[in-house]
Amino acid sequence: MEDHLISKKDLLELTGISYGQLYRWKRKDLIPEDWFIRKSTFTGQETFFPKDKILERIDKIVNLKDNTSLDDLADLFSPSLTETALYKKDIIERNIVSEISLKLLTDQIGDWDVLTYERLIAVYVLDQLLLTGEMSLDEGKILLQVLNDHYKKFDGKSCDLLFIRKMGIATFLLISGASEVYLENNAKLVKRLVISSSIEALKTHLS
Amino acid sequence: MNTQPLGDISISGIASSSGGTFNQVNIDGVGKIRGDVTCRQFQANGTAKVEGNLQADIVRINGMSTIKGAVRADSMQMDGKVTIQGPLTCDSIHFNGDVKIGANCSAEQFQASGTFVIEGMLNAGNIMIHIHGRCRANEIGGEQITVKQIRGNLMNKMMGALFNSHLSAEVIEGDHVTLENTKAQVVRGNQVAIGPDCVIDRVEYKEHLHIHPSAKVNHQLRL
Numbered sequence: 001m002e003d004h005l006i007s008k009k010d011l012l013e014l015t016g017i018s019y020g021q022l023y024r025w026k027r028k029d030l031i032p033e034d035w036f037i038r039k040s041t042f043t044g045q046e047t048f049f050p051k052d053k054i055l056e057r058i059d060k061i062v063n064l065k066d067n068t069s070l071d072d073l074a075d076l077f078s079p080s081l082t083e084t085a086l087y088k089k090d091i092i093e094r095n096i097v098s099e100i101s102l103k104l105l106t107d108q109i110g111d112w113d114v115l116t117y118e119r120l121i122a123v124y125v126l127d128q129l130l131l132t133g134e135m136s137l138d139e140g141k142i143l144l145q146v147l148n149d150h151y152k153k154f155d156g157k158s159c160d161l162l163f164i165r166k167m168g169i170a171t172f173l174l175i176s177g178a179s180e181v182y183l184e185n186n187a188k189l190v191k192r193l194v195i196s197s198s199i200e201a202l203k204t205h206l207s
Numbered sequence: 208m209n210t211q212p213l214g215d216i217s218i219s220g221i222a223s224s225s226g227g228t229f230n231q232v233n234i235d236g237v238g239k240i241r242g243d244v245t246c247r248q249f250q251a252n253g254t255a256k257v258e259g260n261l262q263a264d265i266v267r268i269n270g271m272s273t274i275k276g277a278v279r280a281d282s283m284q285m286d287g288k289v290t291i292q293g294p295l296t297c298d299s300i301h302f303n304g305d306v307k308i309g310a311n312c313s314a315e316q317f318q319a320s321g322t323f324v325i326e327g328m329l330n331a332g333n334i335m336i337h338i339h340g341r342c343r344a345n346e347i348g349g350e351q352i353t354v355k356q357i358r359g360n361l362m363n364k365m366m367g368a369l370f371n372s373h374l375s376a377e378v379i380e381g382d383h384v385t386l387e388n389t390k391a392q393v394v395r396g397n398q399v400a401i402g403p404d405c406v407i408d409r410v411e412y413k414e415h416l417h418i419h420p421s422a423k424v425n426h427q428l429r430l
Contacts, residue, residue: 013430019350020351022348027315
């Protein structure tokens, strides 16, 4: 567990940012509240962060902040869905997801012209997983079903997608972000995907 | 944008109203708003109660006010006794008096004179606190943090002794931290000045540390 966390002191040392900057970014919602893990140590209360996530995020903020306002950055990182919809031809033209993924969606929801942002994320996640080669098309259908039915319930909060396979049978779980999961021995966690980073990638793709 | 002109609420005397979206909300006397309010300007003189969230460009409170939900505003000026049960998010907060916030408080400018209790974290770019009594926050963080004890006439001193006037916090972290009459577990910063009557268990600093002779610091560490 200790390997995955970094203390605030070490983080500031490593990245060269100041307390003030860190607090300002937190105020602007660039760093989500649930990344701040407070613990008592022998040197008094300390704050820890999930190491990989925070380093990646700070790297992005530092690189982007000169050209982008902090408010725009907050939109980029926010896991909530913006009210956008995309036309079918735009999605194909801009090559956001592969045609196979689109076809899978059409099979499931019938013919469509406009894709809501919510659906778009579902297809995007599907596409990402298909591209890894770890998921079959049939399993993709289950994934779409899960995302369509349940993703809304997280209501903008960060969540992770778990892809689990046991003896050839696949299943998907959506769990709230950063929680720990333990599986029985026979089951295999094929993939854990942080949905918010997929959304981030999608938003960069769109803008 | 909304093209329809927004209405106002004006209460003089004792009355209550339902929530909604308004241009101006003025309360003189005793007023209650049952629900969430969104408005450009919220002004309360006397006793006001909002039984929901308050969102406004400008909030001006004189007297006693209670807000049950969260407050989001651009600028806030409070004189008197104010209780906010939810989180407070505001660009610039300025108050004289006694303020209680039941959750986190974040602002770019935070100027306080009087007493306060913040159950969560106080996160502001520029924090200026003049202590007149007991002040407490769980955690304080920002760029510039200055805490001053009000001195002066005999009356102030007596009141201070009577109410055991000081600021207490578990953690105080900032780039420039200047404290007086503060009790804290940990203070971390680049440039730290621990002034008179402070009791700090542990100070961690990067560039500069100054400790007043009457302050008590158990451990100090240069990073």
